[in-house]
Amino acid sequence: MVSAKTSVVSVLALSLIALIASLFAGTGFAASLVIWVAINILLAASFRFVQLIGELNFALAGFVGLGAYISGICTAKLGLPFAIALMGAAVAATLLSLIVGFITLRTKGPYFMLISFAFTEVLRMIYTQIEYIGGNSGMIGIFPPALFTDYYPTLVVAIVLVLVLVLYKLEQSDLGKVLVAIRNNDALVQTVGINVHLTKVLCLAISSFVAGIGGALLAHANNVISPGDFSFLLAVYTLAYIKVGGESHIAGPILGAAVLTLLAQVAMGFGPYEHIFYGSAIVIAVLLMPDGLVGIIRKSLGLAPRAQVAARH
């Protein structure tokens, strides 16, 4: 096994390299690529956090969209500072997720999956009906703060690094152990006096907090948002990152998001094959590499496979 100290050092080194590299990204296509990879990593980590309790949370796309719209309203419509927009997005997504989670997390498995899926689509439809945020055609003029115009990729990478690290620490903490225990046997967790329902709601809220920030970063990177950007497909693509990367370790979604986002750019060079690309990525990953790239790497290093994240009901 790799010792804890070397892994800490290597994580810090990798983070530093990512930060320094992002400084040179500038503002062109390379910058956009850096931002997309970083945000997709964040979303994948957020999606995987809810997988710790064994649920597939397609509402992720809805919360990302909410974060994007709230932050967009803050900076483009109200002229508030970027920091407030970021916090506003996170708080709005968290609050909504507390309400929605409280109701929907009473269900589990396929019921939660389908309801979270419907939630995303309903939220998207609501955006199209509100004139103030541009209805169907969306909102324009969402620019990153002037101070960071040249270094927006670095800002995004830094925020993503911090949040992913926090999610990782939470997963390793006692809370993380309770979440995995809920996935494995929620009745047992209940019997030792832990409120399973509220813990699940908390898990969704943490994930949605991150998703809201992801949405805010995305909105300020793209400058333009429309309801179509936040359909359930966003969550499906995120699922593809996790499946390709492997879900047994947090490195999986990071690796999957980076590889697929870059490969998708290559595929886009041949034509509009986004659906086929992500669809076949998921199918191949599920059928041929059940533990993703991380599983393949672990196998080639001769390490024992880790337990699957998604519970088999």
Next chain:
Amino acid sequence: MDIFGQLFLNSLQISAAYILFSLGLTLIFGVMKVVNFAHGEFFGLVLLLIAIIVPWLNSPALPLALTYAAAGAVSILATMACGWFLYHFAFKKFQRDMVGSFVLSVGLSLLMQGLFLEFFGGVPVKLPDLIEGNLHILGGAITTQRLVLTLIALCVAVVMCWLIAATKLGKALRAVSEDHEAAMLQGIPYRRIALYGFLIATFLAAIAGALLAPVTVISANVGSDFLIKGFIAIVIGGLGSIPGSIIGSILIAVIESVGGYYFDPSLATLGMFVITMLVLLVRPKGIMGNG
């Protein structure tokens, strides 16, 4: 014109299609514990195939009804072959693994939609009417062809319910969805029954597609709208429950036609979602779900 008669007729038309669609979804879930996200793609495949075959076959020498029948038969067979292929090479490995099979079907759905868009193009197609003319019944108006197609769809649904309620195959399907291990102990061949269940569900989606071909504007992503409504219907009714899926479909159809008439279609969809949440608050496993 009598509003209630009209709304009743509209609800009837919409619910007939939803019932066929959600019966298939709930059947697959019951038998294999698979939430099939790609179900809408089977529906879409039939429509797209018919949209190719009908203009190609259509000639003055051949009656239109015969053209539709031939195109429908070929397309349904092709779709079932596609279903058989997917069952053997993909879904069979993921039976009773809800998360895995769902992820797989999401990938398949995305892949198939991409392929449809590639081969059929993005231009929506409207096929010629099968039967001309309007009818006035119950104070409302309906085109003759819609009425005929709705009645056929309801007949298919009734036959399917009879098949599940009364025949040996139906009993085996119900036994497997209740407890597949106990069913196997009674000598029911689970694997074969699962395949039959999957094929019957594919057939239901296919026939729903074939019946809607003359009245729908056909495009590559026609299946996804039905899929969302179908999911809401079976979540309200209770996953795996046949009566539940019928109740859910009727409820969805009534909300869609009544809400669409008095307010607007997107508000009706919002209403469906709110009602689903309310139902789940009271009964987390749907109206007819047990446990």
